[in-house]
Amino acid sequence: MSDRVVVLAGGTGGAKLARGLADMVDPEGLTVIANTGDDVEIYGAYVSPDPDLVTFWLADRIDKRGWGLDGDTFHAMDGLRELGEEIWFNLGDRDLAIGLWRARALRDGMRLTQVQAELARRLGARGRVLPMSDAPVRTRVLAAGRWWSLQEFLIRARGEDGWPEVQEVQFRGAAAAAATPEVRAAITGAGAIVIGPSNPVISIGPLLAIPELHAALQATGAPVVAISPLVAGEVVKGPTARLLACRGVDCSVEGIASVYAGLVDGLVADQRVAGLPVLETDVLMDGAGGRRRLAAETLEFARALAAGRSR
Numbered sequence: 001m002s003d004r005v006v007v008l009a010g011g012t013g014g015a016k017l018a019r020g021l022a023d024m025v026d027p028e029g030l031t032v033i034a035n036t037g038d039d040v041e042i043y044g045a046y047v048s049p050d051p052d053l054v055t056f057w058l059a060d061r062i063d064k065r066g067w068g069l070d071g072d073t074f075h076a077m078d079g080l081r082e083l084g085e086e087i088w089f090n091l092g093d094r095d096l097a098i099g100l101w102r103a104r105a106l107r108d109g110m111r112l113t114q115v116q117a118e119l120a121r122r123l124g125a126r127g128r129v130l131p132m133s134d135a136p137v138r139t140r141v142l143a144a145g146r147w148w149s150l151q152e153f154l155i156r157a158r159g160e161d162g163w164p165e166v167q168e169v170q171f172r173g174a175a176a177a178a179a180t181p182e183v184r185a186a187i188t189g190a191g192a193i194v195i196g197p198s199n200p201v202i203s204i205g206p207l208l209a210i211p212e213l214h215a216a217l218q219a220t221g222a223p224v225v226a227i228s229p230l231v232a233g234e235v236v237k238g239p240t241a242r243l244l245a246c247r248g249v250d251c252s253v254e255g256i257a258s259v260y261a262g263l264v265d266g267l268v269a270d271q272r273v274a275g276l277p278v279l280e281t282d283v284l285m286d287g288a289g290g291r292r293r294l295a296a297e298t299l300e301f302a303r304a305l306a307a308g309r310s311r
Contacts, residue, residue, distance in 0.1 A: 002191025002222070003029045005299070010035030010050045010203025011238070012066055013229050013285075014196025015057040017298075020291030021194075022058055022126040024299060030127035031186040032058070033213075035198075036112070037139035037171055037206030038150035042089055043080075045099025046106060049151070050203070051116050051129050052098065058125035068092045088156050113180050130186065132207045135177035139202055142168040143242075150202060154239070163239040166246040169201055174209035179216060187216040192302035195226035197283060200259045201243035208263070217263060223305040225298060226260045228253050228269035231284045265305050268298050277305065 005025050007018050009032050018032045034051040041047070049067075056062040056069060063070045072092030081087050091099065098119065105115045111134045120129050139150040141157075144164040148157055157163055187193065198204050208214050217224060230253055235241055241251040249255040253269045257276050260267070266277040279301040285291045 004189050004191050005030050006186050006190040006193045007032045007196055008207055009196040010198045014198040015054045016285045016291050017196045018054055019057040020295035023292050024295045027126035033130050033132055033183055035203050035206050036131045037137050040151050046103040047099040051131050055120050055125050055129050058127045059123040069094045130182050133177040134180055137173040137177050137206055140170045163242050166242045171206045171209040177210050179212040184216055187220055190222045193222050193224045197227040197229040199240050223265045223302045225266045225302050226264045228256045
């Protein structure tokens, strides 16, 4: 099995797993393909939350909040509030600087992939972070009688009782979006492909909605392993249950397995399911040790699946 590992990621779970893998493999052989469905243009900046989150984790620059840059300040947001602006999307000052820099680079003709690579280089990330496409793909959620951008849904639609019932999720632009040459090459050359413990609808769903990327995953000779985002059958955080329900999928390990049916060779979860090879283990990544443990166990599982194929 090749030493090259590809991770499909979005949100904190995928980013934490990627950081664990960076301790287990040569960072030169680690590639994270990150969801861009919740990218947002705001405050004159182009913000790419999931690729940036992964980059900050791989650079050991993540804040203790679990998002944003370590020790960032929020003076720009405070200033906008003082001027009477409604601030629903809270962005740190250095995070805002990255978004402004990215917006200018894109206006100057750079590809999103090139901009993310340069950001990873400047921050010292251990591994390569690839946007899933250079073309715009935007996740939209129908709930409470209106369509929301994903960031609006996650932040503004949440009430005291959580998020409203979701009727539909769309990945606008995905059908026409192309996988980049870098994404296709990473998948083709991978020894193992890991779908991170991310929300399967809004974090992984946008990647799989790009026909070229989905086809590349189906054609790969590498074992594809998914990690369940559920811990003891429960959602760690976020509206996973609401989003699975809108797809008619039960919020359970069996439901997660059904989402990836026909695409993955095995599942990492804390309970077994029928009809699919499962590595039954603790999927909660508690600290650096927990991240490394899950990363090491997942890689060993992928190697066993690859060995089984070759017999």
